[in-house]
Amino acid sequence: MSVLFGEANEMAQRIxxxxxxxxxxxxxxxxxxxxxxxxPILDADVYARNAVKPGSVALANIAQRYGTEILLxxxxxxxxxxxxxxxxxxxxxxxxxxxxxxxxxxxxxxxQQQLPNPTIVVVVPLLFEAKMTDLVTEIWVVVxxxxxxxxxxMKRDSISQYQAxxxxxxxxxxxxxxxxxxxxxxxxxxxxxxxxQVDRALHRVSGAHF
Numbered sequence: 531m532s533v534l535f536g537e538a539n540e541m542a543q544r545i546x547x548x549x550x551x552x553x554x555x556x557x558x559x560x561x562x563x564x565x566x567x568x569x570p571i572l573d574a575d576v577y578a579r580n581a582v583k584p585g586s587v588a589l590a591n592i593a594q595r596y597g598t599e600i601l602l603x604x605x606x607x608x609x610x611x612x613x614x615x616x617x618x619x620x621x622x623x624x625x626x627x628x629x630x631x632x633x634x635x636x637x638x639x640x641x642q643q644q645l646p647n648p649t650i651v652v653v654v655p656l657l658f659e660a661k662m663t664d665l666v667t668e669i670w671v672v673v674x675x676x677x678x679x680x681x682x683x684m685k686r687d688s689i690s691q692y693q694a695x696x697x698x699x700x701x702x703x704x705x706x707x708x709x710x711x712x713x714x715x716x717x718x719x720x721x722x723x724x725x726x727q728v729d730r731a732l733h734r735v736s737g738a739h740f
């Protein structure tokens with residue numbers, strides 16, 4: 531295992547960093563942990579949406595860079611149009627992440643400090659790419675086959691195969707993510723199979739309590 535955790539590793543709190551590829555099933559795992567075990571979930575995607583809400587500095591910067599046509603009629607961000615830009619241009623994607631990731635990191639840290647729970651879950655799709663591994667004490671990677679990932683993404687976002695492949699290619703490969711953790715959750719089968727793996731991963735720590 532090559533991941534080096536930062537100061538969070540010294541904490542008594544168990545902080546599970548839940549990550550994986552786009553459309554591999556992170557939300558299904560997080561939802562199960564929340565409902566079955568009543569674990570608090572900190573979702574980076576929620577923070578990222580807040581980072582670009584109307585009136586935010588990030589949204590103003592985005593509109594300045596791409597023009598007001600990147601906004602919908604109600605002043606909110608046109609995420610589909612933005613996705614078409616950043617998933618086809620690595621430099622633009624890096625610029626956008628520079629606008630959002632610092633805010634997401636700050637909010638995760640702030641909310642972690644407010645939670646007394648012995649175990650919490652932090653869902654960060656770009657945990658490795660955004661260099662946020664120091665925020666957690668362990669990492670779970672949710673994986674599925676390339677074909678399942680593409681099909682799920684196409685159905686979920688109503689996009690073409692070409693667009694789905696561009697989105698998958700923009701992230702670190704699943705094999706590379708797996709190489710940096712000792713816990714991966716196989717989401718190639720049904721929910722019963724998925725949940726059984728989650729149960730085992732959650733309880734493998736001796737004396738774990740929630």
